[in-house]
Amino acid sequence: MKRENRIPKIIHWCWLSGEPVPAFLQECMASWKRRLPDYTLKCWTQENFDIHAVKWVEEAVEGRKWAFAADYIRLYALYTEGGIYLDSDVEVLKSFDKLLGYDFFTAGEYSPIHYKRAEVPVDAQGVPFDRDAFVPAYGLQAAIMGAAKGSRFIRECMDYYEGHHFREPDGTLRVDLTMPLVTAKIAERHGFRYLDKTQILDTDAGEKLYIGRNSLLPSCIHLLRLRTMAFHHCAGSWLDPKDRLKRQAIGNQRLFLILKYAAKMRWWRWRRWREKRAENKKTTK
Numbered sequence: 300m301k302r303e304n305r306i307p308k309i310i311h312w313c314w315l316s317g318e319p320v321p322a323f324l325q326e327c328m329a330s331w332k333r334r335l336p337d338y339t340l341k342c343w344t345q346e347n348f349d350i351h352a353v354k355w356v357e358e359a360v361e362g363r364k365w366a367f368a369a370d371y372i373r374l375y376a377l378y379t380e381g382g383i384y385l386d387s388d389v390e391v392l393k394s395f396d397k398l399l400g401y402d403f404f405t406a407g408e409y410s411p412i413h414y415k416r417a418e419v420p421v422d423a424q425g426v427p428f429d430r431d432a433f434v435p436a437y438g439l440q441a442a443i444m445g446a447a448k449g450s451r452f453i454r455e456c457m458d459y460y461e462g463h464h465f466r467e468p469d470g471t472l473r474v475d476l477t478m479p480l481v482t483a484k485i486a487e488r489h490g491f492r493y494l495d496k497t498q499i500l501d502t503d504a505g506e507k508l509y510i511g512r513n514s515l516l517p518s519c520i521h522l523l524r525l526r527t528m529a530f531h532h533c534a535g536s537w538l539d540p541k542d543r544l545k546r547q548a549i550g551n552q553r554l555f556l557i558l559k560y561a562a563k564m565r566w567w568r569w570r571r572w573r574e575k576r577a578e579n580k581k582t583t584k
């Protein structure tokens with residue numbers, strides 16, 4: 300049975316620097332309008348959000364770490380208005396309409412290379428050995444997430460950021476604490492397991508949280524599949540300039556990504572055509 304839509308058709312995104320949006324990001328955002336023509340877009344800036352209202356945001360903006368400031372702002376946008384948040388470097392490949400019936404949706408996020416090299420402290424059921432520690436190399440996709448207005452799960456995530464500082468007492472910034480780790484740890488309270496499978500979680504507040512497989516909303520080219528709905532290009536605005544250049548050099552496989560996706564789609568359609576043709580021949584005999 301199709302669920303009644305809980306998530307409105309609003310795309311939220313953040314642009315806090317005030318600088319012109321680079322051409323590559325404009326290309327990514329153009330895909331939103333192509334794939335989601337009936338969605339409304341809303342940009343959050345320092346003009347329509349009080350950056351001094353939350354210390355985490357204020358300290359991140361002072362350090363010009365825009366992505367970390369946006370970690371809270373995206374939650375605020377989803378909680379107060381509902382909708383879907385997208386990082387500006389997200390390329391949409393399919394409509395999100397079939398996920399709008401949930402109170403919250405996203406997908407797992409991990410890099411196959413980093414995940415294999417990391418000593419991930421979870422058991423065979425995907426439960427962390429240390430329930431208080433963040434699980435390295437595995438989290439929830441934060442560049443692409445949707446939520447109903449007033450979502451209790453989103454409120455829990457907001458509470459975390461409202462209770463922490465981005466700047467440590469010694470002056471260092473918490474650039475090691477990315478949002479995928481935070482949201483995954485909070486989702487554990489509702490039964491989330493660190494396993495690459497679709498998980499639909501029922502919360503005590505009566506909400507349904509949809510967490511798709513890692514290939515649903517990937518940040519890694521190796522996870523691209525036919526089921527992929529959107530791809531996060533990982534421009535890395537939180538990185539130092541040198542590290543950002545390295546990531547951009549690696550991430551310049553965008554053309555290969557699109558060609559690979561298109562090739563898979565053509566193969567899938569050709570296979571379906573062959574199957575239908577064979578069925579038609581059987582029925583006509």
